[in-house]
Amino acid sequence: MALSNNTKEGRRPLPPWIKTTLLTLGSIAVTMLGLLFITFIIGRVMPIDPVLAIVGERASQSTYDAVFQELGLDKPLIVQFGYYIWDVLHLDFGTSLLNARPVSEDIARVFPATLELATLGIFFGVVLGVPLGVLAAVRKGSWIDQIARVVALVGYSMPIFWLGLMGLLIFYGILGWVGGPGRVGIFYVDVVPSVTGMILVDSILDRNWDVFKDAFSHIILPSALLGYYSLAYISRMTRSFMLEQLSAEYVTTARVKGMSEWDVIWKHAFKNIRVQLITVIALSYANLLEGSVLTEIIFSWPGIGSYITTALLSADMNAVLGGTVVVGLIFILLNILSDLLYKVFDPRAR
Amino acid sequence: MMAEQTLRQWLLTDTPSSRRHAKLSALYQGWLTFRSNTMAMVGLGILLLLMLIAAAAPILSPHDPFVQDLGNRLAPLGTEGHILGTDSLGRDILSRLIYGARITLYIVALVALIAPIAGLLVGTVSGYAGGWVDVVLMRITDIFLAFPRLVLALAFVAALGAGIENAVLAISLTAWPPYARIARAETLTIRSSDYIAAIRLQGAGALRIITQHIWPLCISSLIVRVTLDMAGIILAAAGLGFLGLGAQPPSPEWGAMISEGRRFILDHWWVATMPGLAIFTVSLAFNLLGDGLRDVLDPKAGE
Numbered sequence: 001m002a003l004s005n006n007t008k009e010g011r012r013p014l015p016p017w018i019k020t021t022l023l024t025l026g027s028i029a030v031t032m033l034g035l036l037f038i039t040f041i042i043g044r045v046m047p048i049d050p051v052l053a054i055v056g057e058r059a060s061q062s063t064y065d066a067v068f069q070e071l072g073l074d075k076p077l078i079v080q081f082g083y084y085i086w087d088v089l090h091l092d093f094g095t096s097l098l099n100a101r102p103v104s105e106d107i108a109r110v111f112p113a114t115l116e117l118a119t120l121g122i123f124f125g126v127v128l129g130v131p132l133g134v135l136a137a138v139r140k141g142s143w144i145d146q147i148a149r150v151v152a153l154v155g156y157s158m159p160i161f162w163l164g165l166m167g168l169l170i171f172y173g174i175l176g177w178v179g180g181p182g183r184v185g186i187f188y189v190d191v192v193p194s195v196t197g198m199i200l201v202d203s204i205l206d207r208n209w210d211v212f213k214d215a216f217s218h219i220i221l222p223s224a225l226l227g228y229y230s231l232a233y234i235s236r237m238t239r240s241f242m243l244e245q246l247s248a249e250y251v252t253t254a255r256v257k258g259m260s261e262w263d264v265i266w267k268h269a270f271k272n273i274r275v276q277l278i279t280v281i282a283l284s285y286a287n288l289l290e291g292s293v294l295t296e297i298i299f300s301w302p303g304i305g306s307y308i309t310t311a312l313l314s315a316d317m318n319a320v321l322g323g324t325v326v327v328g329l330i331f332i333l334l335n336i337l338s339d340l341l342y343k344v345f346d347p348r349a350r
Numbered sequence: 351m352m353a354e355q356t357l358r359q360w361l362l363t364d365t366p367s368s369r370r371h372a373k374l375s376a377l378y379q380g381w382l383t384f385r386s387n388t389m390a391m392v393g394l395g396i397l398l399l400l401m402l403i404a405a406a407a408p409i410l411s412p413h414d415p416f417v418q419d420l421g422n423r424l425a426p427l428g429t430e431g432h433i434l435g436t437d438s439l440g441r442d443i444l445s446r447l448i449y450g451a452r453i454t455l456y457i458v459a460l461v462a463l464i465a466p467i468a469g470l471l472v473g474t475v476s477g478y479a480g481g482w483v484d485v486v487l488m489r490i491t492d493i494f495l496a497f498p499r500l501v502l503a504l505a506f507v508a509a510l511g512a513g514i515e516n517a518v519l520a521i522s523l524t525a526w527p528p529y530a531r532i533a534r535a536e537t538l539t540i541r542s543s544d545y546i547a548a549i550r551l552q553g554a555g556a557l558r559i560i561t562q563h564i565w566p567l568c569i570s571s572l573i574v575r576v577t578l579d580m581a582g583i584i585l586a587a588a589g590l591g592f593l594g595l596g597a598q599p600p601s602p603e604w605g606a607m608i609s610e611g612r613r614f615i616l617d618h619w620w621v622a623t624m625p626g627l628a629i630f631t632v633s634l635a636f637n638l639l640g641d642g643l644r645d646v647l648d649p650k651a652g653e
Contacts, residue, residue: 027492034493038502042509157581157634159588162608162626165615169623173616290498294589298612308501309593312508324505331498 028336033085035328039321040084044077093322098314103322107304111326112197113183114296114303117223118288120200124227125234125288126281132231133238137246138265148235155232160225160291164298167221179218181300188214222299229291230284237280238273245269275346282338286331380646390642396635404451411445415602424618435620437610443621446602447628453603454632457518457587457596458580464522466572469529474560474568476530477537488534491527499524500589507595514603517596521586525579532575536568570647578640581633588629604629 014022051067059067068074072083087093093103136148171178179185183199192199192206200219203212245251246269254264293305300306304323311319362379366372384390403410412431419440427435434443476487494502506520540546541564549559590596591605599606604625611622 027489030489031493031496034490035497038493038497039505042505153634153637157585157630157637159585159592159605159608159626159629159633161589161592162622162629165608165612165622166626169615169619173619286498290500293500293504294592297593308504312504313594315508317508320505320508324501327501328497332496335496 024336024339028332031332032329035332036085036088036325037081039325039328040081042324043084043317043321044080088325093325094318096311096319097316098311098319103319106307106319107322107326109197110302110304110307113301114289114292114305116198116200117219117296117301117303118226118285118292120219120223121226121288121292122230122281122285124224125230125284128227129231129234130238130277133235134242134265134270136235136239137242138261140243145239148239152232152236155229160229161294161298163228164222164225164295167225168298171221178221179214181298183218183301184211184215185218218299222295222301226288226291226295230288233284233287234277234280238277241273241276242269245272275342278341278345279338282334282341286334289327289330384642384646387642387645389638390645393635393638393640393642396631397639400451400632400635401455403448404455407448407452411442411448413442413445415441415445415449416600417441424614424621426618427620434624435618437607437621438614441600443607443624446607447604447624450602450604450607450625450628453514453597453601454584454587454629457514457521458583460518461521461525461583461587462576462580464518465525466529466576468522469526469531470533470565470568470572472526473530473533473535474537474564477534478541478556478560478564484534487530491530494524494527495531497524500586503586503590504593504595507590512595512598514597514601517587517590520590521583524586525583528579529572529575532571533568536571537564540564540567574640574644574647577636577643580636580640584629584633584636 051064051071051073055063055067072080075083091104093107095101096103096106099106132144132148132151136145139145168181172180184191188211192202192208192211195202195205199215200212203209203215246265248269251264251269254268255261259268289304292301292303293309295301296303296305297309304327308320308323308327311317311323360371361375363371363375366375412433419436421440422429422432422436423438423440425432425436425440427433429435432442432444434447437443437446472487472491476484476491502524503517503520506523507516510516510519546559546563549563554562587596588603588605588608591603592609594606594609597603597606599610607625608622608629611618611620611625615622
């Protein structure tokens with residue numbers, strides 16, 4: 001009620017929070033529209049004729065024309081774009097040319113695998129990266145700071161797919177510590193019922209510890225690698241946030257008061273960087289989704305990255321664009337989420 | 351000896367006698383700062399070496415990178431005549447790495463030209479014009495920034511077709527937005543300065559102000575950013591090559607070589623390992639160089 005009163009023009013100025021919310025929603029809508037426009041254009045400039053892909057080369061001209069019209073290709077581009085948005089809003093990305101199934105079903109099937117991988121990856125990145133960054137800041141210039149610097153530098157410079165291959169070679173091929181490519185060993189495929197699509201969770205729900213152990217031995221290496229990449233970024237950011245806090249006057253005051261170093265670091269300085277850290281973690285989570293594309297291929301991980309690339313190599317355009325839109329939307333949502341978290345938790349940003 | 355001493359003094363003078371003198375002096379002092387950064391010098395050394403290797407590839411490589419020798423396939427490291435072994439078609443890996451340096455430099459150079467120039471154009475126009483032009487251009491920039499880069503590059507290559515030039519185009523299309531942001535921010539601060547107002551009063555048009563007075567001032571922050579981004583460009587290009595969407599076989603592109611060696615990774619590890627080490631070394635060198643350049647050109651950004 002209050003909202004409808006306020007949005008009427010000319011009555012009284014909008015309260016600031018409604019204005020910000022409207023502006024944010026507007027910019028989200030524009031960004032998503034832009035994303036869809038780009039994928040739409042990519043779909044239109046494709047060298048592959050979508051009609052031919054459906055009817056085949058030997059179809060008669062009348063069949064061709066019928067499908068041409070059915071796909072709406074005779075309409076102006078702007079109308080076609082409207083259809084496209086309408087379809088996407090209904091989660092309809094068309095059917096895959098490879099298996100004739102709806103792309104949205106395929107994505108729903110493969111996505112939990114990526115989610116599982118990226119979540120465990122960000123877990124490693126945060127659990128190791130944050131303490132490393134804090135330590136590097138507290139002992140600035142010491143050997144631990146140097147190690148943190150090298151760890152980050154190597155992380156920024158190493159091709160992720162190559163590191164994955166080396167990991168497979170050493171930990172699977174030579175040492176035999178972890179499971180090979182794939183999500184579970186061949187004896188454990190489809191043993192536990194799929195509830196969430198994430199094998200670790202499903203096997204816990206089913207109390208099947210053999211499957212859990214096997215799945216864990218398969219996921220540990222790829223997720224540790226992804227974790228390393230987010231660790232490189234998270235530890236660097238943590239370090240620079242902490243340095244900023246440690247040079248502030250309130251830290252000196254706390255020390256002068258005789259507060260223990262532990263309390264100064266964790267109860268004062270670290271408390272003040274939590275908000276910034278949350279946004280950094282949300283951003284690295286989004287980046288992990290992307291990093292998982294190459295990692296999934298190395299580890300034959302049946303996630304969305306593998307799905308997009310396989311579709312790409314067989315010119316299955318609906319699947320490629322559907323996957324791109326989904327990854328893009330999640331990416332945008334995580335970015336917005338990190339903005340929102342910042343606003344919610346940091347009183348200065350309100 | 352004497353002449354060198356005076357040259358050094360001339361360069362380090364407090365009272366430059368001309369504009370060029372002042373410029374050279376500033377350049378020399380930047381070089382002195384840069385030189386004291388050992389890691390940055392190591393990075394620079396590696397890159398100079400890489401350029402030398404790429405230029406002298408036909409002289410340096412012991413074999414033709416394309417000639418197959420099926421009788422001698424997958425020879426291990428240290429084989430006579432093939433120090434780094436041979437790949438699955440018996441081609442000398444060292445020679446392929448040396449020729450691959452050319453491809454890597456070619457890709458990096460093209461992207462490092464296209465993306466910053468596009469970003470500079472968009473950013474300065476947006477910042478100088480302001481108003482709705484600014485709103486529209488920045489919204490477009492945000493949309494591209496919101497996309498995950500590799501996935502967008504994948505989709506572009508899918509539309510354009512695989513190949514080096516298309517990979518370059520796809521990477522550039524995903525790389526320009528940060529440059530536009532930087533250029534816009536610089537333009538906004540420069541635009542309102544007094545000397546721009548003075549030039550405008552003298553009758554200079556927008557085109558002249560942007561090209562003659564705003565662009566030169568945006569360059570240094572762009573250079574730092576480009577150098578820091580080059581490692582990312584190399585990794586992206588190698589990633590596309592690895593996926594079979596960049597350089598096509600039999601081209602000795604490093605990412606494609608890793609993809610080839612991947613099939614034999616457990617039994618013949620060197621085939622995929624060597625090109626990976628090459629990619630790692632070069633992108634590490636760019637990262638070191640970028641850190642050093644940032645300290646010289648933009649001291650505020652480093653800690």
